[in-house]
Amino acid sequence: MKLRVLKNVCIREARKDANTGVNVLTLSDGTTIEVDAVVAAAGVEPRCDWLDEVAAPRSKSDGGILVDACMRTVGPYGDSIFAVGDACTMSARASNPETPWFQMRLWSQAAQTGAFAAKVAVGVCDADALGFNFEIFTHVTRFFGLKVILLGLYNAQKLDDVPANEVTTYQRESLADATYVRVLLVRGRMMGAVLVGDTDLEETFENLILDGVDLSRFGPSLLDPELDLEDYFD
Numbered sequence: 517m518k519l520r521v522l523k524n525v526c527i528r529e530a531r532k533d534a535n536t537g538v539n540v541l542t543l544s545d546g547t548t549i550e551v552d553a554v555v556a557a558a559g560v561e562p563r564c565d566w567l568d569e570v571a572a573p574r575s576k577s578d579g580g581i582l583v584d585a586c587m588r589t590v591g592p593y594g595d596s597i598f599a600v601g602d603a604c605t606m607s608a609r610a611s612n613p614e615t616p617w618f619q620m621r622l623w624s625q626a627a628q629t630g631a632f633a634a635k636v637a638v639g640v641c642d643a644d645a646l647g648f649n650f651e652i653f654t655h656v657t658r659f660f661g662l663k664v665i666l667l668g669l670y671n672a673q674k675l676d677d678v679p680a681n682e683v684t685t686y687q688r689e690s691l692a693d694a695t696y697v698r699v700l701l702v703r704g705r706m707m708g709a710v711l712v713g714d715t716d717l718e719e720t721f722e723n724l725i726l727d728g729v730d731l732s733r734f735g736p737s738l739l740d741p742e743l744d745l746e747d748y749f750d
């Protein structure tokens with residue numbers, strides 16, 4: 517099977533050729549291609565054109581409504597206009613290079629920011645309370661029936677300024693139990709991880725990322741299934 521990546525196109529029609537039995541797609545640019553399987557990826561963009569930009573200034577990078585650490589807009593009506601979920605851009609939270617958290621427009625972050633903003637609005641929360649929602653990026657989903665867990669700066673997000681020789685990644689995969697593990701370390705400290713399948717490593721790795729434990733001495737054996745990391749660090 518050959519992999520082909522197509523950007524900025526939509527599938528207009530999908531059909532099976534009656535004679536050959538091959539799957540045929542017609543794309544939005546008018547071309548037709550034969551495929552075995554399709555993996556479709558769609559992004560999310562803030563849609564807030566209706567809101568006055570003076571009242572709620574926007575981020576230059578993605579057009580979202582800029583908010584402070586408490587989800588208040590940064591314009592003149594900050595105390596009364598909050599923005600959450602896909603509509604907002606959380607530069608104040610995401611810009612801290614020390615924190616393995618970044619904004620990704622997801623259901624979980626929409627729910628967390630909404631709940632946080634509501635509590636700030638009624639005066640029962642401030643910038644520090646509920647901050648644990650923004651200490652580490654986490655996302656759990658399923659691909660092809662397998663559990664997928666993304667932790668921290670799993671894809672080197674926010675690490676552009678870190679010299680490449682200070683970044684290490686280790687990975688292990690096992691077809692036998694359908695698992696894949698990849699970790700990313702900066703100067704020996706775990707910053708992110710990708711866990712596919714039932715690895716049972718999520719809690720330990722989350723703690724390792726949050727605690728900033730120096731793991732240099734383990735090298736690649738960090739991912740050795742025989743090594744019981746929980747015993748070392750819990």
Ligand SMILES: Cc1cc2nc3c(=O)[nH]c(=O)nc-3n(C[C@H](O)[C@H](O)[C@H](O)COP(=O)(O)OP(=O)(O)OC[C@H]3O[C@@H](n4cnc5c(N)ncnc54)[C@H](O)[C@@H]3O)c2cc1C
Nearest residue numbers: 558559560566600601602603620621622623624626627657
């Ligand atoms: C194809 C796709 C797949 C996705 N898959 C995942 C996934 O697997 N996991 C995951 O975590 N996230 C996923 N997301 C992202 C997730 O859907 C969003 O991050 C989340 O829904 C954001 O919630 P929200 O409440 O901020 O915005 P929305 O869910 O978009 O809700 C905004 C609501 O406001 C309404 N609205 C808009 N303008 C106005 C107006 N002027 N007046 C009144 N109402 C208005 C809209 O109709 C909508 O109901 C996916 C997104 C897409 C597009």
